Amino acid sequence: MSDAAFPREERPSPSAARAAVVIPAAGRGVRLGPGAPKALRTLGGTPMLIHAVRAMAASRHVSLVVLVAPPDGVAEVRSLLDSHSLPERTDFLVVPGGATRQESVRLGLEALPAGSEVVLVHDAARPLVPVETVDAVIEAVRAGAGAVVPALPLADTVKEVEPAEAAGAPEPVVATPVRARLRAVQTPQGFDRAVLTRAHQEVEGEVTDDASMVERLGLGVVTVPGHEEAFKVTRPLDLVLAEAVLARRRRNDGF
Numbered sequence: 001m002s003d004a005a006f007p008r009e010e011r012p013s014p015s016a017a018r019a020a021v022v023i024p025a026a027g028r029g030v031r032l033g034p035g036a037p038k039a040l041r042t043l044g045g046t047p048m049l050i051h052a053v054r055a056m057a058a059s060r061h062v063s064l065v066v067l068v069a070p071p072d073g074v075a076e077v078r079s080l081l082d083s084h085s086l087p088e089r090t091d092f093l094v095v096p097g098g099a100t101r102q103e104s105v106r107l108g109l110e111a112l113p114a115g116s117e118v119v120l121v122h123d124a125a126r127p128l129v130p131v132e133t134v135d136a137v138i139e140a141v142r143a144g145a146g147a148v149v150p151a152l153p154l155a156d157t158v159k160e161v162e163p164a165e166a167a168g169a170p171e172p173v174v175a176t177p178v179r180a181r182l183r184a185v186q187t188p189q190g191f192d193r194a195v196l197t198r199a200h201q202e203v204e205g206e207v208t209d210d211a212s213m214v215e216r217l218g219l220g221v222v223t224v225p226g227h228e229e230a231f232k233v234t235r236p237l238d239l240v241l242a243e244a245v246l247a248r249r250r251r252n253d254g255f
C-alpha cells in the first residue's frame with residue numbers, strides 16, 4: 001500500500017512518523033512443542049511474525065519495524081518480509097537475536113536509527129493484537145508517559161507459592177494477592193526511547209517484560225486497556241484459539 005492510498009489529512013504528521021517497533025521473534029517456542037521456531041509457525045497459512053508485523057504496521061504512527069530474528073534465521077525472515085504484502089509507508093530491518101528475550105530486545109534497540117523517540121516492544125508471539133491497542137499505547141507515550149503497558153483484569157484468583165523442586169509436587173501457598181489490584185500485561189509496551197535505553201543499559205538480572213526494567217529504575221509505568229485478542233501464543237491450545245480468532249475475523253471481513 002502506498003502513501004497515495006491515504007487522503008492527505010490521514011497521512012502521519014512528521015512527529016507521529018517517529019514511532020518505531022522492536023519485535024523480538026528469536027525464541028524457539030519450547031512450550032509450544034517440537035517444530036520450527038515459534039515466530040515462523042503459521043496461523044491461517046501465514047507465519048506468526050508476519051501477522052505481528054502487519055498488526056504493528058496497521059498503525060499509521062508506525063514508521064519502522066525492527067524484527068529480531070532467530071540467529072540462524074535472518075535470511076529466512078528477510079525473505080518472508082519480501083514475499084508478503086506489507087504497507088509501503090513502513091520500513092523494516094532484520095537483526096539477529098540473542099539467548100534471552102531481554103537480549104533480543106536490546107539488540108533490536110541498538111539497531112534503531114536516530115529519530116525514533118517513541119519505541120514499542122511487541123512479542124511476535126502476540127500476532128493478533130488490534131490496531132486500537134497499538135495506537136492507545138503510542139498515544140499515551142506521546143502524552144508524556146515514560147513507559148506504557150496494555151493490561152487486563154484477571155479472571156482467575158492468583159496464589160503466591162513456595163515453588164516445589166519437583167514438577168507436579170504440592171506447593172505451599174504463602175499469599176493471595178488482592179485480585180482487584182492485579183493486571184495481566186501484554187504487548188506492545190511503549191516507551192520514551194531514552195527511558196527504555198537506560199533501562200536496558202543499567203538494569204541487571206532476569207525480567208519477564210521491558211516495563212519491569214523501567215520500574216527497577218524507580219521510574220513510572222502506566223497501563224492502558226489491553227485486549228483479549230492480544231493474548232500470547234505460548235502453549236498448543238493458544239494456537240487453536242488464535243486460528244479460531246483469525247477465522248472469525250476473516251468471516252467478519254467477508255473473506
Ligand SMILES: Nc1ccn([C@@H]2O[C@H](COP(=O)(O)OP(=O)(O)OP(=O)(O)O)[C@@H](O)[C@H]2O)c(=O)n1
Nearest residue numbers: 024025026027028029030031099100104124125
Ligand atoms: N531468546 C529469545 C527468546 C524469546 N524471544 C521472543 O520473545 C517473545 C516472547 O517470548 P516467548 O513467548 O516466551 O517465546 P519463546 O521464548 O519462543 O517461548 P518458550 O519460552 O516457550 O521457548 C517471542 O516473540 C519470542 O520470539 C526472543 O526474541 N529471543
Ligand SMILES: C[C@](O)(CO)[C@H](O)COP(=O)(O)O
Nearest residue numbers: 101123185186187208209232
Ligand atoms: C512481555 C510479556 O509478553 C508480557 O506479558 C511476557 O512477560 C513475556 O513472557 P515470556 O515468558 O517471554 O513469554
